[in-house]
Every structure is written in C-alpha cells, then in structure tokens.
Amino acid sequence: MCGNTAFIYNDELLKYQFGSEHPYQPIRFRLVMDTLLEMGVFDHLLRPLRSELATEEDLREVHTEQLINIVKEMSQIGTGCLDMGDTPVCEGLFEGALAAVGATVTGAECIARGEFDHAMTPGGGLHHAHPDKAAGFNIFNDLAIAARRLQRNYGYERIAIIDIDGHHGDGTQSIFYDEKILTISLHRYGPGFYPGTGAVTDMGEGEGKGYSINVPLPRCTPDEVYVPTYEKVVSAALEAYRPEIIIHQFGTDAHYTDHMVGMGLTTRTYEKVAEITHHLAHDHCDGRYLVTGGGGYSADASRRIWSLVVCTVSGSFPLNPEGMHLLRDSGLNRKWKVQQEEFHKRLDYLFDEVIPLIK
Ligand SMILES: [Zn+2]
Secondary structure (H helix, E strand, O other), X not given: OOOOEEEEEOHHHHHOOOOOOOOOOOHHHHHHHHHHHHHOOOOOOEEEEXXXXXXXXXXXXXOOHHHHHHHHHHHHHOOOEEHHHOEEOOOOHHHHHHHHHHHHHHHHHHHHOOOOXXXXXXXXXOOOOOOOOOEOOEOOOXXXXXXXXXXXXXXXXXXXXXXXXXXXXXXXXXXXXXXXXXXXXXXXXXXXXXXXXXXXXXXXXXHHOOOEEEEEEOOOOEHXXXXXXXXXXXXXXXXXXXXXXXXXXXXXXXXXXXOOOOOEEOHHHHHHHHHHHHHHHHHHHOOOEEEEOOOOOOHHHHHHHXXXXXXXXXXXXXXXXXXXHOOOOOOOOOOOOOOXXXXXXXXXXXXXXXXXXXX
C-alpha cells in the first residue's frame, strides 16, 4: 500500500507560543522537521511542503468576528490572557495562529487537489477552540476550518475527524454537533479532568445524532486496552460512515511520560494507531488522510511520536534501522488499575446506542 505524503512545515509555526514557561512549546514542530532531515527519510514518497498562512476570511468560516478581533488586538500589544489565564497572549500570537490554521488547510488542500494522498503537519490540532472562545491553549480550530474548506471548495459531505489527544476534542465536537460530520474522540475522562465533556452519551443532536462518538477512558489506560478499543470503534464507525477524507488530530499527551494527562500509552500505540488509520483511509477514501499535531507536553515524546507517524504513514523509513529504534520507547507503560467493568459498559453503550445511528 503506498501513496505520496507531504510533511507540512513552516517556521512561522514557531510563533504559536505562550512564553518560555508555558507547557505548550512549538519547538516540537521544528524538532520533528530536524529529526526527519537527520534520518534522511525525504524521498519520492515523502516530500516536505511549506505551508501557506491562513487568512482572516478562513477564520470567519468558523469563528466570530469578535473573537478574531480580540486575539488580533491582544497579539499586537503582546499582553493579556484568554481562557481565564490558561492561554496568555504573546506578541505575534495572531500570526502564529494563522500559521497553525494554514498548515492544516494546506494539508487539506493538497489532498483535495490530488497532489498528495496523505499529509502530516505537527502544527494544528487545536481542538479546544470554539467559534466564540479560545480555550486550553487553542485559539482557532484549524480542524474545523479545514473541514469547512473541503465542504465549500470541494463539495465534501462526509468528513471524519478522529481525535486521539488525551483531552476531549470539545471545540471540534461542538462545531459539528448537529451536522453529519463524524467526530470520534478517545480521551481521558473523569471528575475534575479537563475539559469535562466527552461522555459516551454525548452523541450529537438533530441531523448530527449518532455522528459524535466519544470513548471516555480511565486514567492510566495502557496500550493493551487502547489499541483494540481504537481499532474496534474507529473501524465500525468508518465502515458505517464511508468518509471522503479522514482528518486525524494526533495529540501525544496520552503518552505515559506526559504529566498533564496521566494516561499510559507508549510509542507502540501511536505507531499502531497510525498504521490502522492509514489502512482505513485506503479502504474507505482512496487514501485521503490528513494528520495534525495537538497537545503534547513532553517535547521529546512529541518529537519521537510524530516522526514515527510520518514514517509509518509514508512508508519512508531510514536506511539505518537503528533510526526507527531510537524513536521508540524502550520502557514499560504504567499499570492498568481501573475498573474494567465500567469501561466495557461504556463501550457496549457505544455499539448498541450510538454507532447504529450512522447512516
Ligand atoms: Zn491534550
């Protein structure tokens, strides 16, 4: 199975930052580019592509004029805070946000135009952004803006957005809650855990009922539980939905070394998830598969995971096999110490009550 892959990058992405002490660090994007260059994996199957910046018009597809103006003004002064202090504004943040959205839109465009089958950018994946408010380090929702571009310019009707960030993709879900755009989110869920939404019973409403799929996971969920759950849920939902493209928010913060989330995944899960989804893209939508970044508060884990994903999806591996080995975890993941019974009940609910609604 093959296809052409674009790795989308632009140094402007580094402007998407909240200060040197903030957990969200855009240096991760540069580190992936450097790693891919060092491994020598760019070839005829995998090519680097410089992303365009998004325009204010792109933002208006999803966001209110008021939010756009507030971010623009605060970014010019380089001070202030969005989202009750979580998301401070540094000078140039607006331009950084345009770069983040632009990277994802560039990926969607190059796939829709048939220039590439797959595209990956480590930027974007800003799934907490709502139409009228920035939240959780996320200013503008690049995933939703890219989906709107595909609907408007290319007539796409069936777009699947899969989100594996450790946190629920609440902004993306809310934007499409009453539409037949399929959103699937696997995330840690429980009392007090951000953002608090994403119960299995959140399934969409009106026209969109059954098109919001949520897989709430307990703390410390390990590879052995995550991978079969992912495969089962995503395969069944995509089989029913028959997407024209898959957009994949590939946040890395459910990795076991990431202290913001406290899940138990290793690089084994991320490689497997990329492999499964890549296959599903070839099965259902001629390989059209766009991968973005997302959360990830260990820069090294993010660098390794996203580099592995680019190799897995493109089929471009370093000549020296040691190169892949260096990206993988050697340690064991955390112990699974939750009530599995409760978790299986949630999964049964999904298969009995939600997925059958997809037409
Ligand atoms: Zn996250």
